[in-house]
Amino acid sequence: MKSLFYSRLFILLPWVLIVIIMIDIDTKRTSVRSTAHFYLSRLGNAQRQDRTSRAGSNRTALPVIYAITPTYSRAVQKAELTRLSNTFRQVQRFHWIVVEDSNIRTELVSRFLAHSGLPHTHLHVLTPRRYKRSGMPRATEQRNAALGWLRMHRTPRDSGVVFFADDDNTYSLELFDEMRSTRQVSVWPVGLVGGRRYERPLVEKGRVVGWYTGFAVNLQVVLANPKALFKRRGSQPGMQESDFLKQITKVEDLEPKAHNCTRVLVWHTRTEKVNLGNEPKHRQDTVVIEV
Numbered sequence: 001m002k003s004l005f006y007s008r009l010f011i012l013l014p015w016v017l018i019v020i021i022m023i024d025i026d027t028k029r030t031s032v033r034s035t036a037h038f039y040l041s042r043l044g045n046a047q048r049q050d051r052t053s054r055a056g057s058n059r060t061a062l063p064v065i066y067a068i069t070p071t072y073s074r075a076v077q078k079a080e081l082t083r084l085s086n087t088f089r090q091v092q093r094f095h096w097i098v099v100e101d102s103n104i105r106t107e108l109v110s111r112f113l114a115h116s117g118l119p120h121t122h123l124h125v126l127t128p129r130r131y132k133r134s135g136m137p138r139a140t141e142q143r144n145a146a147l148g149w150l151r152m153h154r155t156p157r158d159s160g161v162v163f164f165a166d167d168d169n170t171y172s173l174e175l176f177d178e179m180r181s182t183r184q185v186s187v188w189p190v191g192l193v194g195g196r197r198y199e200r201p202l203v204e205k206g207r208v209v210g211w212y213t214g215f216a217v218n219l220q221v222v223l224a225n226p227k228a229l230f231k232r233r234g235s236q237p238g239m240q241e242s243d244f245l246k247q248i249t250k251v252e253d254l255e256p257k258a259h260n261c262t263r264v265l266v267w268h269t270r271t272e273k274v275n276l277g278n279e280p281k282h283r284q285d286t287v288v289i290e291v
């Protein structure tokens with residue numbers, strides 16, 4: 001009887017030990033997971049407190065549209081920014097990343113953004129003088145600075161769509177509805193560009209087969225391709241955007257927007273250089289007027 005008991009015990013004991021070890025491993029794993037969850041949620045709280053107010057920054061909420069606007073000081077700058085902000089203020093879940101081509105954040109733009117009522121991030125980076133020549137791509141450093149900011153301050157938990165909004169273009173509100181659903185990279189026609197009434201991606205059976213112009217990128221694609229940047233070297237003039245897209249997607253994966261790329265919802269308007277020929281040489285007014 002006793003020997004039967006011992007023989008059963010020897011058979012069962014290793015199994016009991018295995019079960020105990022398994023249970024132990026599993027509880028350790030859950031505790032690691034819950035610690036990680038604790039830190040992640042704290043991180044989430046800290047981020048929510050930043051001035052960009054990303055309330056409910058999760059995948060179920062409407063993705064935030066991040067518009068990247070390079071801008072530089074000139075007579076029309078405030079007028080351009082005013083026109084843009086009047087459009088952007090009507091877009092929900094919107095975050096404006098304004099990057100000044102300057103070695104400082106200027107007072108004009110700082111004040112302007114503070115009064116704009118828009119969630120924003122204000123960055124600056126000066127374009128080296130050697131790149132400030134006609135025929136050279138513009139705003140390369142500024143766009144890259146904004147991408148860098150997104151990669152530093154946004155995480156895989158944030159849902160968003162990134163697009164590049166030059167300060168002199170004209171944007172229809174419908175464009176934002178279109179781009180909001182960008183899964184990877186979406187494209188659409190642009191009006192008044194390249195010496196033509198419009199340029200558009202060629203679409204066949206819902207797929208992009210030809211060249212493209214306007215585009216938006218899902219935030220997660222920006223984060224997943226940390227090295228994708230606008231390049232000065234090796235990029236022909238006017239090809240910087242498509243060179244950037246080549247780093248993150250394939251033509252056949254592009255998502256056509258704006259009714260299969262048949263509607264123009266953004267115009268490459270350009271502001272005439274203003275004539276300040278009658279500006280007094282020495283300031284005559286008694287007050288300083290910001291224009």
Ligand code: UDP
Binds near residue numbers: 070132142
């Ligand atoms: N830009 C800049 N620094 C410059 C020239 C342009 O930051 O020295 C910005 C400008 O404010 C605009 C974008 O780069 O948002 C594109 O410039 P622009 O509209 O002059 O170029 P376009 O594509 O119309 O020729």
Ligand code: MN
Binds near residue numbers: 166168169268269270
């Ligand atoms: Mn322009």
